[in-house]
Amino acid sequence: MGSQWGYDRTHLRAKHEGYRSRAAYKLLEIQHKFAIIRPDDNIVDLGAAPGSWLQIERTLTSAKVVGIDLNPIAPLDGVETIEGDLNDPEVQEKVRSMLGVVNVVVCDAAPKLSGHKSYDQARIIELNEQALMFACKVLKQGGNFVVKSFQGTDFPGLYAMTKEHFYSVKTCITKSTRKGSTELYIVAKNFVG
């Protein structure tokens, strides 16, 4: 019951404060702890629908914010969106032409879950690796990357792979993550190529 109550409380708070989803508090906490977004950063948000992270990003930078999702994202002032798959090379090209320089890539994307634990874990890690490859393709040297993942047997491999490309890599379990969930974020700073 504790986690259910926690879910409802955060959900209601998000609604009250005008955020499109409870996920908003996760990015706020990550930003507070790690300062991943600077006031003039161009940002790409992968798996951005319905758009609560985009709402926060818009307040943290005066530069460009682009959100990408398989699903449409309802319009937001000062935010450009692309409806498409983060793996699609055309989407990646479009991002480059819209932003030029990319300083930050964040990814809260989650695949549709089947309910089969090991299959779902593999799908999540695959999506995480795809987000990492996306970041490596578009990020400026010194840029930052955040990706949502889940603890499990394949996680250490993803963590090690991220470390090959960034100077500093940490993990963060946010306070608004539901009790009992294995969800965590990789926070990678200072892209080295």
Ligand SMILES: C[S@@+](CC[C@H](N)C(=O)[O-])C[C@H]1O[C@@H](n2cnc3c(N)ncnc32)[C@H](O)[C@@H]1O
């Ligand atoms: C938990 S939601 C993101 C919530 C968002 N951060 C917010 O604050 O509103 C996960 C999203 O990832 C998207 N997604 C999953 N796989 C994707 C892919 N390959 N390309 C783009 N988006 C994807 C889903 O469509 C879904 O909207």
